[in-house]
Amino acid sequence: MHCVVVGGGLAGLASAVWLAEAGHRVTLLERRGSLGGRTISMPLAAVDDVPDNGQHVFASGYEHLMRYLDSVGTRKHVAFPGHMTMRMPGGETRTSSFSGVSGLRTALGDLPGVKGLDKLRTARAQATLIRQALRQPAWLDDVTADEWFRRIGMPQSARDALWDGIVIGLTGDKPDISSAKVPADLLVTGMRRARATKTPISIGYPTVDLDTLFIDGAEKKFADAGVDVRHRAVVSSVDVADGAVTGVTLVGGEHIAADAVVCAVPVWNIAGLLDQVPGHEKIYAAAQALTPVPIVSVNLYLDRSIGMSDWGEILYGGEVVLEQVWDRQRMHGRDATENHFYSTTVSAAYELTQKSNVEITDIQMDMLRKYYPGAKGAKVIHSHVVRMPKSTFAQRPGTAGIRPDQRTAVRGLALAGDWTRTDWTTTMEGACQSAARAVDVILGR
Numbered sequence: 001m002h003c004v005v006v007g008g009g010l011a012g013l014a015s016a017v018w019l020a021e022a023g024h025r026v027t028l029l030e031r032r033g034s035l036g037g038r039t040i041s042m043p044l045a046a047v048d049d050v051p052d053n054g055q056h057v058f059a060s061g062y063e064h065l066m067r068y069l070d071s072v073g074t075r076k077h078v079a080f081p082g083h084m085t086m087r088m089p090g091g092e093t094r095t096s097s098f099s100g101v102s103g104l105r106t107a108l109g110d111l112p113g114v115k116g117l118d119k120l121r122t123a124r125a126q127a128t129l130i131r132q133a134l135r136q137p138a139w140l141d142d143v144t145a146d147e148w149f150r151r152i153g154m155p156q157s158a159r160d161a162l163w164d165g166i167v168i169g170l171t172g173d174k175p176d177i178s179s180a181k182v183p184a185d186l187l188v189t190g191m192r193r194a195r196a197t198k199t200p201i202s203i204g205y206p207t208v209d210l211d212t213l214f215i216d217g218a219e220k221k222f223a224d225a226g227v228d229v230r231h232r233a234v235v236s237s238v239d240v241a242d243g244a245v246t247g248v249t250l251v252g253g254e255h256i257a258a259d260a261v262v263c264a265v266p267v268w269n270i271a272g273l274l275d276q277v278p279g280h281e282k283i284y285a286a287a288q289a290l291t292p293v294p295i296v297s298v299n300l301y302l303d304r305s306i307g308m309s310d311w312g313e314i315l316y317g318g319e320v321v322l323e324q325v326w327d328r329q330r331m332h333g334r335d336a337t338e339n340h341f342y343s344t345t346v347s348a349a350y351e352l353t354q355k356s357n358v359e360i361t362d363i364q365m366d367m368l369r370k371y372y373p374g375a376k377g378a379k380v381i382h383s384h385v386v387r388m389p390k391s392t393f394a395q396r397p398g399t400a401g402i403r404p405d406q407r408t409a410v411r412g413l414a415l416a417g418d419w420t421r422t423d424w425t426t427t428m429e430g431a432c433q434s435a436a437r438a439v440d441v442i443l444g445r
Contacts, residue, residue, distance in 0.1 A: 003442060004029065004248055004258040006235050006273070009037020010428055011416040012264035013218045014068045014435035019262075020225035021071065022443060027256060028222070029233040029248070035218070037266070038391060038427060041211040047301050047339060047382045052210045054297035054386055055326045055343045056428065057312070060202040061193025064432035072217030079331075080204035085310035086112045086161065087325075089317070091373050093309050111161035112316055122158040129154070129163075133184040141181040141400035145171075148180035160317055168319060171425060172392040173293045174348045179397045182425060189423045205311065205331055238263055238413060240276040245412040260412040260442045264435065267393055267419035268292060278409040286402045290419055295391035296349040298364050299384040301339040305329075307374030308342075315371055320348055322367040339381045342368075347391075357385040392427055393419055406437040414438035 001024045005016045008030030016028045034040065041050045058065060060080055069075035085095045094112050096105070109122030129152055132140065140148070145167045149159055164175050170186045171178040194201050206213045222229055234251040238261055247258040263273060267287045274280040308327040315322055328334050328341040344364050346352055352360060361383040368375040395402075403421040406414050416438040418430035 001025070001259045002027070002257070003260045003262065004256055005262045005264060006238070006248060007037070007264035007266070007269075007417070008032070008035040008229075008231075009264065009266065009417075009431065010039055010068075010214060011418065011431040011435045011438075012037070012262070013214065014064075014071075014432045015262040015264055015416050015438055016227055017068065017071050017218055017221055018435065018439045019442065020221065020227050022439070024260075026222075026225070027228040027230065027258070029230050029235055029250075029256075031232065031234045031269075033231050034215075035229070036211065036215050038388065039210050039214050041209040042384070042386070044299070044382070044384055049301075049341070050209050050211070051299040051328075051341070051343065051384060054295060054388065054391075055312075055324070055345055056206065056210065058204045058206075058428065059190060059193075059426075060199050060204065061190050061197065062424075062429040062432075063193065064436050065429045067436070068432045069213070072214070072221055074208075074213050074217045077206055077208045077213055078204050079207050080202045081311055082200075082202050083310065084203055085313045087313045087315055087371050088112060089370050091307075091371065093313070095310060106162070109158065111158055113161050114155065114157045118155040118157050121153060121155050125149075125152045125154040125158065128152040130187070133187045136181065136184060140184060141179050142397055143180050144397055145175040145178050145180045145183055148184075149175065164319055165314060165323065168323065168347045171395070172295065172347050172427075173394045174320065177348070177394055177396060179395050179399060181400050182395045186424065186426075203312070205326075207332055209332075235265075235273060237275060238273055238277065240410050240413070243409075243411055245410050258412075260414075262414050262416050262435075262438045262442060264416035264438070266390070266417060268390055274408075277413065283404045283415075286404050287419070289399050289402055290393035290395065292390040293347070293392050293394050294349045294353045294387065294389045296346045296352045296360060296388070297386040298344045298360060299386070300342045300344065300361070300364065300368075300380060301382040301384075302342065302375075303339065303379045303381055304377070305336070305340050305374060306342065306368055306372040306378060308372070315367065318367060318371075320346060320351065322346060322364055325368070325371075344368075353387055353389060357383070360385050392425070395425065406434055407441045412442065414441040 003019045109119035167175045236251045237249045239246045311330045324345040326343040416434040420434045422430040422433040424430040
């Protein structure tokens with residue numbers, strides 16, 4: 001069977017790898033000059049380095065992402081330290097995890113900056129939150145996460161310390177924009193995965209650049225399996241006849257015949273491709289409702305260490321200004337002789353994307369000096385600002401169930417991508433889970 005995969009992002013890569021593993025002839029079409037989509041490395045000649053387009057982290061329950069890394073032989077390059085650190089203004093830190101004594105303290109409302117009766121209020125609110133996530137009230141998709149927190153009486157101090165950050169981390173969007181159902185569903189998914197694997201929830205990271213982790217192994221797999229990878233191949237339509245897919249047509253008119261097609265393009269590129277597919281109007285409507293969310297990352301090369309105590313640190317009160325700082329010396333075993341490399345991340349960066357690179361760098365450095373005493377005299381050797389205006393998609397109240405299934409009304413045609421219906425909205429696991437389901441559709445499982 002000849003399978004065409006449209007899109008060379010993570011969903012397309014995983015689909016092509018697994019179809020090739022099943023013994024089928026595969027053609028992978030990518031509109032750009034390189035593979036990887038939103039998970040790529042970006043060489044910087046100025047500092048002779050290859051940083052990523054933002055720090056990508058993993059949850060221990062990412063079953064399908066790990067399956068993909070196993071397939072391409074790079075799972076060994078993922079580390080799960082089992083802890084992260086919260087840093088307060090002035091430099092005070094607290095390292096925690098979701099298991100053991102630290103997890104118990106969190107459950108009892110003992111969070112950084114939460115004091116007095118707010119600890120009791122936090123414990124009660126968290127118990128209500130978990131109960132409502134497991135047995136969801138009918139109104140949960142009618143309200144934002146912000147409104148949900150207010151209804152259950154979550155203290156602002158607890159939101160600042162943990163819960164607003166969890167919403168932003170899980171959904172990529174602000175609590176006053178995201179539907180409350182989205183973080184609720186993701187919390188339940190995480191708990192179920194932790195129970196299934198008998199492994200406490202943990203956050204991990206790649207110890208190599210993203211090209212090495214996601215792309216190099218896939219390209220070797222493609223070479224070994226004879227997968228035809230075509231760059232600068234822009235698809236104008238998925239072609240259908242008598243209820244079955246017949247292939248795709250490229251811009252310019254070339255038709256590529258196929259027995260099966262996996263359409264794995266980003267949500268904002270789907271319009272127009274499926275015009276021949278019955279029910280495409282509903283898919284297009286879903287795509288329009290899933291509005292893009294921006295993320296800004298900054299790769300900072302400094303003349304000295306800022307004194308981080310952990311591989312990754314969350315800044316208390318830093319939402320939408322500077323939320324997370326990553327120590328790439330620890331994470332990649334990097335030589336700091338020439339410079340010290342730190343990566344910063346700001347999710348839901350609607351306002352920040354409007355600023356210049358110099359302004360963004362200055363904001364990041366001002367925040368670092370506020371939280372890290374060691375950063376007060378640090379000088380920037382090089383700054384690399386990465387704007388991703390379409391890093392992920394927002395699910396606003398009323399959009400529950402809007403994401404389309406991988407199976408379509410056309411025989412031999414499946415959809416893939418983090419925006420299709422999965423247990424996760426997070427980009428990487430959602431992409432890989434969608435690919436697994438799309439491949440199952442194609443193979444008739």
